[in-house]
Ligand SMILES: O=C[C@H](O)[C@H](O)COP(=O)(O)O
């Protein structure tokens with residue numbers, strides 16, 4: 001049996017928060033050995049390319065859009081769901097590209113987002129206490145003892161679901177589905193809906209720009225495909241460590257589970273395993289930063305993860321809450337700027353704005369989401385730093401999980417299609433609205 005402890009010198013000595021307790025250690029060892037033998041999902045050279053793209057975002061020459069489910073599930077990894085999520089991201093990206101006047105780096109919270117940190121280790125329903133759902137990579141959402149018991153075979157199912165998802169994403173984005181002319185037509189359909197009349201002006205401007213490009217003889221054939229990157233939280237170390245590989249070109253370590261990995265708010269302790277793990281891989285990496293982040297601690301994180309101050313290496317994904325960002329973000333931006341690090345800044349307007357609705361659903365209000373993005377742009381303007389992108393939990397489906405938006409989803413509507421197994425996502429319509437509103441902010445930035 002191979003030993004994950006010694007593989008590539010990736011330590012398992014350090015404490016790691018939010019890891020499951022696998023009851024069957026032999027099954028875990030077999031699953032880890034199988035993962036070690038599987039082909040990489042991404043190639044190191046692609047990760048290098050993405051690092052270059054992220055350097056442009058850090059410098060204000062590109063804008064990042066990261067989007068996808070809070071928690072992917074095996075059952076929902078269907079062609080239709082994947083297509084509709086990619087379509088939503090492409091539509092948002094087209095609008096943002098126009099607003100920003102810059103390339104948009106498109107990244108799915110996809111093909112690996114199968115593990116979740118939780119506030120509590122257990123969940124209690126009607127007096128029955130079971131392990132919390134920790135993502136399909138660990139256990140099943142169904143509330144039974146058997147389903148909630150962590151099962152290491154799920155690590156292999158997660159790998160397979162990620163491989164199938166990434167394969168289809170690559171096919172969609174390279175095989176003609178991403179044609180800018182289709183994407184623009186879809187967006188015309190969106191503004192044709194009377195509820196979205198507010199966005200007609202911007203859509204008309206984009207229409208004119210497309211006609212202008214066509215008249216100038218722009219090569220639309222070259223715009224039939226696009227780069228699209230995979231990203232997920234590097235949470236479950238029994239999945240991440242075995243998928244680390246030595247790049248045959250450089251001898252350096254890369255995660256091959258996704259192009260971009262981030263460390264979450266609950267696992268970013270400086271002396272713990274997750275930051276140590278990402279410090280050892282060459283991929284572009286991110287870390288979530290809440291309003292509770294201490295600036296001295298962030299400077300030490302930079303020294304650990306980006307000692308060479310390499311543009312594109314490190315991204316901070318801020319998630320502070322609409323009511324806190326204007327106060328909490330500027331001092332952090334100032335301190336990080338002074339350190340000389342060239343980090344990319346991305347706004348996650350979701351995780352600081354979660355609350356329980358009167359009817360008991362975990363939800364977010366669309367207005368809070370927009371307000372946090374506005375606060376993000378304002379904070380960067382105030383300090384003179386670069387707002388580099390947004391990070392959104394979304395789906396291409398017409399779910400009812402977040403309140404508000406032009407369709408005015410109310411608390412009483414949430415039960416109609418509340419389908420997430422973890423956090424509430426913007427639906428297709430709300431996602432496009434956010435893109436139009438962010439494009440307006442970018443145009444003014
Ligand atoms: O996306 C992540 C959630 O915010 C995290 O898993 C915590 O959720 P919980 O408070 O429902 O456990």
Ligand SMILES: C=C(OP(=O)(O)O)C(=O)O
Nearest residue numbers: 070264265266288319351
């Ligand atoms: C758990 C998540 O976020 P955070 O680490 O910011 O809480 C998430 O992105 O789903």
Ligand SMILES: [Mn+2]
Nearest residue numbers: 070393422423
């Ligand atoms: Mn989430």
